[in-house]
Amino acid sequence: MRIVVPIKQVPDMTEVKFDVEQGRVDRSSAGAEINPFDLNVLEAAVQIKEKLGGTITAISMGPPQAEAALKDAMARGADRGVLLVDRAFAGADTLATSYTLASAIRKLGEFDLIICGEKTVDGDTGQVGPEIAEHLGIPHVAYVSKLVEVGEKLVVACDMEGVRYSIQSGFPVLITVTKDVNTPRLPSLRDKLNARKAKVEVWDAEALSSVADKSRFGVQGSPTMVHKITIPSEEGRKGRVFRGAVDESVKGFMGEIEKAGILGGIGIK
Amino acid sequence: MNDYAGLMVFAEQRDGKIHPVAYELLGKGKELADRVGVGVSSVLLGHQMEEEAQELIYYGADKVFLYDHPALEDFDLLNYKHNIVRLVKEVKPEVFLLGATHLGRSLGPRVAVALSTGLTADCTGLDVDKDGSLIQIRPAFSGNILAHIKTKTRPQMSTVRYKVMPKGVRDASRKGEIIKKDAEIVPSLLTIVNKEKSGEVNIAEADVIVSGGRGLKRAEDFTILAELAKLCGGVVGSSRPLVDDGWIGKEHQVGFSGNTVKPKLYIACGISGSSQHLAGMRDSDVIVAINTDPSAPIFKLADYAIVGDLYEVVPRLTNEIRSRSS
Numbered sequence: 001m002r003i004v005v006p007i008k009q010v011p012d013m014t015e016v017k018f019d020v021e022q023g024r025v026d027r028s029s030a031g032a033e034i035n036p037f038d039l040n041v042l043e044a045a046v047q048i049k050e051k052l053g054g055t056i057t058a059i060s061m062g063p064p065q066a067e068a069a070l071k072d073a074m075a076r077g078a079d080r081g082v083l084l085v086d087r088a089f090a091g092a093d094t095l096a097t098s099y100t101l102a103s104a105i106r107k108l109g110e111f112d113l114i115i116c117g118e119k120t121v122d123g124d125t126g127q128v129g130p131e132i133a134e135h136l137g138i139p140h141v142a143y144v145s146k147l148v149e150v151g152e153k154l155v156v157a158c159d160m161e162g163v164r165y166s167i168q169s170g171f172p173v174l175i176t177v178t179k180d181v182n183t184p185r186l187p188s189l190r191d192k193l194n195a196r197k198a199k200v201e202v203w204d205a206e207a208l209s210s211v212a213d214k215s216r217f218g219v220q221g222s223p224t225m226v227h228k229i230t231i232p233s234e235e236g237r238k239g240r241v242f243r244g245a246v247d248e249s250v251k252g253f254m255g256e257i258e259k260a261g262i263l264g265g266i267g268i269k
Numbered sequence: 270m271n272d273y274a275g276l277m278v279f280a281e282q283r284d285g286k287i288h289p290v291a292y293e294l295l296g297k298g299k300e301l302a303d304r305v306g307v308g309v310s311s312v313l314l315g316h317q318m319e320e321e322a323q324e325l326i327y328y329g330a331d332k333v334f335l336y337d338h339p340a341l342e343d344f345d346l347l348n349y350k351h352n353i354v355r356l357v358k359e360v361k362p363e364v365f366l367l368g369a370t371h372l373g374r375s376l377g378p379r380v381a382v383a384l385s386t387g388l389t390a391d392c393t394g395l396d397v398d399k400d401g402s403l404i405q406i407r408p409a410f411s412g413n414i415l416a417h418i419k420t421k422t423r424p425q426m427s428t429v430r431y432k433v434m435p436k437g438v439r440d441a442s443r444k445g446e447i448i449k450k451d452a453e454i455v456p457s458l459l460t461i462v463n464k465e466k467s468g469e470v471n472i473a474e475a476d477v478i479v480s481g482g483r484g485l486k487r488a489e490d491f492t493i494l495a496e497l498a499k500l501c502g503g504v505v506g507s508s509r510p511l512v513d514d515g516w517i518g519k520e521h522q523v524g525f526s527g528n529t530v531k532p533k534l535y536i537a538c539g540i541s542g543s544s545q546h547l548a549g550m551r552d553s554d555v556i557v558a559i560n561t562d563p564s565a566p567i568f569k570l571a572d573y574a575i576v577g578d579l580y581e582v583v584p585r586l587t588n589e590i591r592s593r594s595s
Contacts, residue, residue, distance in 0.1 A: 013410070013411055016410055018413050093387060094390075095382065095385070095386075095388070099382075124390070125391070126390065127374070127381075127388060127390055130374075130375055130377075131379070131382045133379070134378065134382035135382055139346060139347060140379075142374065143371050155462065158371075159371075159520075160371040160372060161371055162467055162470075162471050162520075163283070163464060163465070163467060164464070166461070166464070167459050167460065167462065168462045178519070179519070222387070223385075223421045224387035224389055224418050224419070225421070226416050226417070226418055227398075227404065227419045229409075229414050229415065230414070230415045230417065231413075231414060232415055232544070232548070236570065237571060237572050239558075239572055239574045240572070240573050242574065242576065243577070246577050247585065249576075250575070250582060251589070253575055254586075254589045254593075257555075262534060266476055266477050266502060266534055268500075268501065268593055
């Protein structure tokens with residue numbers, strides 16, 4: 001099975017700072033890590049490879065530092081890491097990002113299965129996976145929570161608002177997986193050390209020129225733009241506060257909500 | 270770009286029933302379209318759904334494009350995409366909206382790429398700019414900021430969160446046109462081999478939610494909340510850390526990266542109120558917060574703040590309510 005896993009390096013979201021007055025996002029103080037959802041992607045790829053053999057190619061678009069995320073992917077079982085770095089790729093929205101990644105996947109050659117994470121924790125759109133599939137003209141199944149069968153055909157389960165679908169597909173196909181699909185294992189120290197020495201291939205815009213239209217990369221190829229950023233208004237509510245002895249608090253609270261008709265509103269007298 | 274006009278809403282259906290997010294989008298869409306002076310249309314794909322198509326008119330559609338074919342009865346990704354793309358190319362709406370449900374989030378990106386246009390994910394607000402273009406507002410960075418996004422290409426496409434827009438008003442005297450379209454069926458490549466209720470709670474639809482946060486000491490203690498929830502005819506919710514730790518399933522998660530909820534009554538137990546959590550429940554009708562820390566951010570949003578330990582407060586609350594309901 002020839003598996004391709006698009007991954008992303010993201011800031012540690014707990015460390016990102018916000019300038020409320022300027023409406024600016026400061027990622028500089030936040031460390032970078034592999035998108036947490038992509039750990040499930042790598043685990044899924046490794047499990048399939050362990051069973052069926054094959055290759056895992058991890059691919060990422062980002063700044064030169066994103067090499068670290070690909071090395072991490074290699075420590076976790078990817079055979080090959082390809083980093084797409086070019087100023088021409090910068091400022092991409094999901095359309096340009098998915099186009100660039102799809103172009104690189106075309107350049108890699110034939111593949112059977114592409115596995116993406118449900119979403120990234122920074123962009124949080126969940127769009128890039130399905131968009132890659134459309135660029136490549138292959139089917140996809142999103143929100144996969146279980147790999148039921150991977151072999152001659154693919155059978156996966158996905159949960160859609162309380163209904164579980166089992167969906168069968170041939171190859172090639174793209175799936176996006178949720179955190180429920182597996183529990184990622186930790187890479188061993190030896191894997192980490194080996195990965196440190198591993199070579200990540202670096203491709204620029206020129207390297208994709210045979211498979212892509214450069215005007216569709218980066219800002220130029222991005223139809224959406226952030227017009228402005230605001231901070232959500234914290235419109236407070238006039239809260240009645242109950243404190244002190246618990247029995248009194250609860251009784252006082254019950255009296256208030258009874259008076260306000262809230263219990264009646266939910267079918268309690 | 271000038272030959273694009275009007276606003277179109279994708280009406281998602283499951284088992285022949287239209288998902289209510291479509292009615293929310295029609296309500297909001299009509300409001301925006303009226304401001305610009307254009308019409309609202311809707312596209313519905315399914316089998317034998319003419320009665321439901323009428324509902325879309327009652328909720329604000331001037332035209333409904335109806336695709337009726339057995340192959341469209343269930344969600345078929347490639348056939349849905351193929352027919353929607355053909356329709357959009359023909360009708361040329363300026364704006365195309367989908368609900369940010371699992372289905373909408375899976376289908377929307379494919380339609381956007383096929384049309385080479387932009388798609389803004391998971392919007393919580395929509396507005397029209399002075400120049401008539403769509404402003405798409407979405408929370409970013411865990412709900413800490415709101416990004417206002419504009420799209421250069423047409424149609425301007427967005428997926429919009431369920432339960433953030435008020436449901437439009439149903440007016441059974443509204444007149445509109447149902448236009449039957451012939452579906453073009455392409456190889457589906459994906460087969461649904463089984464479909465079953467997963468037994469998951471549907472937290473977005475609950476009238477009462479009793480949610481737990483870090484104030485809970487053990488996963489088992491969710492039963493304390495479950496008892497109160499059950500008594501009120503509600504369900505249990507959770508903040509993100511407990512879901513991440515595997516204490517409870519993701520379907521219970523309330524917040525920016527979980528579910529947006531708007532129940533009649535939201536009881537937050539031991540939840541401090543991160544912006545990520547508040548983004549998912551701030552529009553609840555009545556918010557009750559129980560927390561030991563009087564400075565917890567959740568209290569700013571609460572209608573009723575009980576300063577105290579949930580382990581002492583919740584069981585007493587349960588008893589009080591039980592004595593009234595029996």
